[in-house]
Amino acid sequence: MSNKVLLLNASFEPLGIVTDRRAVVLLLSGKVEAIAVHDDAPVLHSPSRSIAVPAIVRLSHMVKVGRNRTAPPPSRRGVLRRDGGRCAYCNASADTVDHVVPKSRGGATSWTNLVAACKRHNMEKGDRLLAELGWELPFEPLAPRTRLGLVRHSTDADPLWEPYLQAS
Template sequence: MRETLVLNASFEPLAAVSLRRAVVLVMQDKAVVERAHPGLRIRAASVDMPLPQVIRLSRYVRVPFRRRAPWSRRGVLARDQHRCAYCGRRATTVDHIVPRSRGGGDTWLNTVASCAEDNHRKADRTPEQAGMRLLRRPFEPTPVDVLLASLTDGAVRGEVAGWLGASA
């Protein structure tokens, strides 16, 4: 399913929403389409509009400053680009470096994306105990990094990163 980036009226990224939600915001005149999927349109009896990739809210929405990105399974997979931290194949699960049963928790620095095979092989052990090596160390992303990583369209991600001066 496609997601649409929502920008504040000041062009700051706010969230990624479903295509359906984006269309509703545009049809209610709460947002305008900033970038559309080339050649794709939504057509109905009374509607003919481009399929939005990026929308901008018509009115500024005040958002409380968030210093840290909240941890989530989806966020870990996006941060690690759905690649297993142990073998590099496609990741479908999240592995705790220090297992929860041994005091590890759901934090950015204790979790990595993992394929099911490596997650099962590591089991209730640390990577050292299992004889496994991490290909890359986990890190805590900024809230903007998490938002950019959640966008499925690389072109939009790159464009927005350019607006923000961030790396995609």
């Protein structure tokens, strides 16, 4: 089972993902309330209490969050998720990540230089630039900009989180 817990602000805005352990500590301290718990959630026992590990917790007090948060470094899974699991060059199912400007040509491992690609196109492209192949990107790769985007792209979402990840 998932050991990741979605942390919501008092306003129900997703703030991030915490470990189950952290979520239980927050619960015990009264800083958060459990919003959703899986039926088969593991139960942690302290000397005085038994607590089912929640899937979602919500802060009891609103915290202010900065608008311009730096995106975390891109992960393979994050890029695949951002691009909907589709190859940027042919729209087929993608399971690799391609450096648009190849590393060997000075391309960075950054959100703006990585796209999802099928194995065939990743191989075919090799160390060449798009201009050399006459290929074009159908979109401009961007880093997830919102906190929501960061949460969405950072890990596999628990199905229970979905209603909270769709807002805004």
